[in-house]
Amino acid sequence: MGRILGPFGVKGAVKVHSAMSSPADLAQWDTWWLGRSEPAKVAHSVLWCKSHGRGIIAGLEGVTDRDLALELVGNLLWVPLATLPDCEPGHYYWAELVGMAVTSRDGVFLGRVDHLFATGAQDVMVITDPARLDGTELMIPFAAEFVDDVDRNNRRIRINPLPGMLE
Numbered sequence: 001m002g003r004i005l006g007p008f009g010v011k012g013a014v015k016v017h018s019a020m021s022s023p024a025d026l027a028q029w030d031t032w033w034l035g036r037s038e039p040a041k042v043a044h045s046v047l048w049c050k051s052h053g054r055g056i057i058a059g060l061e062g063v064t065d066r067d068l069a070l071e072l073v074g075n076l077l078w079v080p081l082a083t084l085p086d087c088e089p090g091h092y093y094w095a096e097l098v099g100m101a102v103t104s105r106d107g108v109f110l111g112r113v114d115h116l117f118a119t120g121a122q123d124v125m126v127i128t129d130p131a132r133l134d135g136t137e138l139m140i141p142f143a144a145e146f147v148d149d150v151d152r153n154n155r156r157i158r159i160n161p162l163p164g165m166l167e
Contacts, residue, residue, distance in 0.1 A: 002026060002077040004034065007069035008057045014069045016056045016077065024051045026077070032060070033078040092150060094123070100155045102127050102140070105148060110138060110166065113157065125157075138166060 002023075005015040018026050026032075027049035035041040045061035063069055081095055094116045102110045102125070111129030114137070118124075127138040140146055140159055148158040 001032075001079050002055075004072045004075045004077065005055065006073050007066045008052075010066045011059075012063040012065050012069050013057050013059050014063065014072055015052065016058055018055055023054065023056050024049070026056055026058075029079045029083065031079075033080075034072060034075040035078065036075055090144075096152065097125065097142075097150070097157070100150070100157050102138075102157045102159060104166075105158060105160050110159070116142060140165065 001020060002016050002018045005017050007013065008015045016023075016026065018024075020026060027046070030046050031043050032046055033041070033043050044063070047059040047061055049056055049058045060072075063072065081093065084093060087093060097113050098115060100113050102113060104110060109129075111127040111132070114126045114128040116123050116125050123142040125140045125142050127140060140161065146159050146161060146165075148160050150157050
């Protein structure tokens, strides 16, 4: 959901980059999980949160001075997926797509979604498979032209790649 960028002032407040379309929306959670990798390790109660430029500033319980705030710099900010509002039909949180199996229309297993990134035009899925000994990744646009369906229950994405896209 975001990343701790640095301390703000001397009383333990932190500057936060929000990955949400409206940064202030992070204030709706009273607990943030912080960690440098998934799964996040430490829960912090959010005491207060306010907009600041393109990000936010927040006060976290137990973070009472600049030195403690400095220790949090670089931590990723997580909230439980179950606490997020439902997406509109046909839309998904990236976090729910990560780890899903990806198959072609004819049922060939291509790998699992490792991560996604935005290009401006569309989001792109990066698909990895440990069976590909050369470590190659497939990059497939997460767009209706290529994604036939997403099965949340079975954690599977079926795609329709263009000829040559998988090579």
